[in-house]
Amino acid sequence: MFKYIVILLVVNALLDGTGITSKNNVVMDIHAPAEIVAGSTVDVDIELHKGDLSGFARFQQQLPNGVTASPVLPADMNFTFEDNTVKMIWLNLPREEIITVRYRLHINERLSGNLDLNGTFSYIENNQRKYAEATSTLMAVNSPPDIDKRLIVDVAEADRKLPSPPPSLKQLDNVMAIRQDPVADDNGYIVNILVNKGDNNHFAKIEEIIPDGFTAFEMENRGGLFSFSEQRVRIIWRNLPAESSFITSYRLVPDDTRTEVPQLSGEFAFMHNEITNSRKIVQRDTELPSIDETNRNQLLASISPLETYGLPPGNRHESTPSTSSATPQRTLQNTSRPLKAEEGVYYRVQIAAGQRPVNIEQYFRQRNITDDVHSEIHEGWIKYSVGSYYDYKSARDHRVNIRNATSINDAFVTAYNNGSRITVQEALMFANHQWYR
Numbered sequence: 491m492f493k494y495i496v497i498l499l500v501v502n503a504l505l506d507g508t509g510i511t512s513k514n515n516v517v518m519d520i521h522a523p524a525e526i527v528a529g530s531t532v533d534v535d536i537e538l539h540k541g542d543l544s545g546f547a548r549f550q551q552q553l554p555n556g557v558t559a560s561p562v563l564p565a566d567m568n569f570t571f572e573d574n575t576v577k578m579i580w581l582n583l584p585r586e587e588i589i590t591v592r593y594r595l596h597i598n599e600r601l602s603g604n605l606d607l608n609g610t611f612s613y614i615e616n617n618q619r620k621y622a623e624a625t626s627t628l629m630a631v632n633s634p635p636d637i638d639k640r641l642i643v644d645v646a647e648a649d650r651k652l653p654s655p656p657p658s659l660k661q662l663d664n665v666m667a668i669r670q671d672p673v674a675d676d677n678g679y680i681v682n683i684l685v686n687k688g689d690n691n692h693f694a695k696i697e698e699i700i701p702d703g704f705t706a707f708e709m710e711n712r713g714g715l716f717s718f719s720e721q722r723v724r725i726i727w728r729n730l731p732a733e734s735s736f737i738t739s740y741r742l743v744p745d746d747t748r749t750e751v752p753q754l755s756g757e758f759a760f761m762h763n764e765i766t767n768s769r770k771i772v773q774r775d776t777e778l779p780s781i782d783e784t785n786r787n788q789l790l791a792s793i794s795p796l797e798t799y800g801l802p803p804g805n806r807h808e809s810t811p812s813t814s815s816a817t818p819q820r821t822l823q824n825t826s827r828p829l830k831a832e833e834g835v836y837y838r839v840q841i842a843a844g845q846r847p848v849n850i851e852q853y854f855r856q857r858n859i860t861d862d863v864h865s866e867i868h869e870g871w872i873k874y875s876v877g878s879y880y881d882y883k884s885a886r887d888h889r890v891n892i893r894n895a896t897s898i899n900d901a902f903v904t905a906y907n908n909g910s911r912i913t914v915q916e917a918l919m920f921a922n923h924q925w926y927r
Contacts, residue, residue, distance in 0.1 A: 561594075607628075685758060700721045
């Protein structure tokens, strides 16, 4: 689902053994001890000279079997180590011109030889993806004196002779969100939601559809960003709380026309292995704030994973290139150009949506669209969009140009996070982008 579009900019070595710099003077140095005894741990520093670079960025490093990594100084970024790969992701780089990240390596006692530490730093500049690569830093791994010589494996042969790390034991079926029946008080209703996140730690979102006549207000977000618009409550986490389960809540206040208990529907979405997963929020008559660990585990075990799948899409107005009301098709015809995912938060301009595929070249040429048009299936619709921008203003400007220069007068800006659709409001909050009319 999340296959990256890579616009390669090959960078050249400019420094004598300390790093490789791009034309934009982004330099990355990796500092590690010259040697280490196998079976021990060592701290490694990445010193990034980034200048005034801001926005989304990622560092990636591949390690051999027998070497594992963990974060020490995260520097406002997401750190993961899976499948022998270190990934550090900044949604917004810190303001400092030079930043240092420290992480820790543990070396299997059977290893010996030279451990080659390198990596790639990718970033966005002028709406283009660029790269800076670190020159290899060699660290000598020495065998401990008491190890059986027959067990020693050269670092260069570790992937072949050492067992691969065990597969992830993440139980995604146990990831769920449970809503308590809304609790009435003198000011309206309190909505409590228990989130069982497992070991998923990074980007996540709760979205609830609120009936007309009710207004939602922020209560306990557990570090998330709360918003309420168009009768939808959204709570967004850049990093989820440390606990495997936690409770978040908000308040609903009815107007004078509503006297009944609000009927809610919603979903919990989260990132796992760079893929967006979603779970329907199920509702139970359980007093969540006072639940103890035993009863909480019993509650989680009582819910079938099948119950947590499949939130029906909300109704939204869409401009359609076809007036047909036929059942939405689930595959795109050969005339379509499927939209591929990109990294980070970015924007496109949606120019049409329909329930049947069209001949993209013919249909949009007749409407004076000269951009490359791509399609995606989203909420049962085939949606057509153009452009790819890492700041909102550029997308807004292109939307204005389309409305002025073509027969399409209802184009609008859409937003994505790693290829998954999010609202523009979420993108602006998540990436600290400025909004323009």
